[in-house]
Amino acid sequence: MAEMVLTCPYCLSNRITFTFKGQYQWTSNPHTWNTFWVCRKCEEGIVVKLVGPSHSLPSDCPGDPRDAGFDLYGIRPRIQQFRAPANVPDAIARDFEEALDNLRRQKWTSAGMMFRKVLQRATTEMAPEGIEFRNMRLIQRINSLDKHRLITPAMKDWAHKIRLDGNEATHEEDEDFSGDQARLMKEFTELLLIYSFTLPARITASNDPIEPEN
Ligand SMILES: [Zn+2]
The missing domain is CATH 1.20.120.330 (Nucleotidyltransferases  domain 2)
Incomplete structure (x- = not known):
């Protein structure tokens, strides 16, 4: 099963495994995929944009799609930087x-x-x-x-x-x-x-x- 080790933007676990849950292939660019993954710790979901080789499906990857020639183009939601309001001592x-x-x-x-x-x-x-x-x-x-x-x-x-x-x-x-x-x-x-x-x-x-x- 496809899985990836990433930082979770929800629970902030540093190296946590995400389980593959779904994929959507762009009609305008068949190499591009929106893929859906779930954090094994907090169970929140993220969308990962992957661009891969022809005739390859993210769901067919035995492990991390990046090991099968896919490039990672972005993760949503982003990890937010949390800051105090302005002018606070x-x-x-x-x-x-x-x-x-x-x-x-x-x-x-x-x-x-x-x-x-x-x-x-x-x-x-x-x-x-x-x-x-x-x-x-x-x-x-x-x-x-x-x-x-x-x-x-x-x-x-x-x-x-x-x-x-x-x-x-x-x-x-x-x-x-x-x-x-x-x-x-x-x-x-x-x-x-x-x-x-x-x-x-x-x-x-x-x-x-x-x-x-x-
Ligand atoms: Zn998490």
Whole structure:
């Protein structure tokens, strides 16, 4: 059976075997094929464009079609580079990117904990004048930011619906995150970073003095 060892754009496994599941031959160029493959680890599907020798079918290859004279012309989806939003301070951006990496690798708990760390650092930077955030729980910080109108009421409501601080009764190290919980943490964290760092920087840039027209 045809199979290929590739990096999976979904689970990011580095050398994982994909099983051949289907093929489509271009009518406009019979050497060109769109082929469908499934990751043996996460079961997600990818489309691989192959260009091969005449009278050869990708499905007839006993192993990797590249060993049978096919050239690989592209894989969809592409592996995405995950980056923090613009203008986020470097240390926070690094932690956010590490959290994203954990999320992509389906390490839900590591991702959830890392997003929490990002929120702790980001809210510390956002603390209103004269208020010490250091010993405050995340949800208390969010309430304080809302009170001082440093986040929107909708963001505060959202924060109350996700497990920002986890269960007080258990130690955080013992806590598990589900995929859905980790993804919600990502959405919330990303929005908070955009609202607090990216938007103000853009507004400042667009208010830069413009030379008057003569
Ligand atoms: Zn995969």
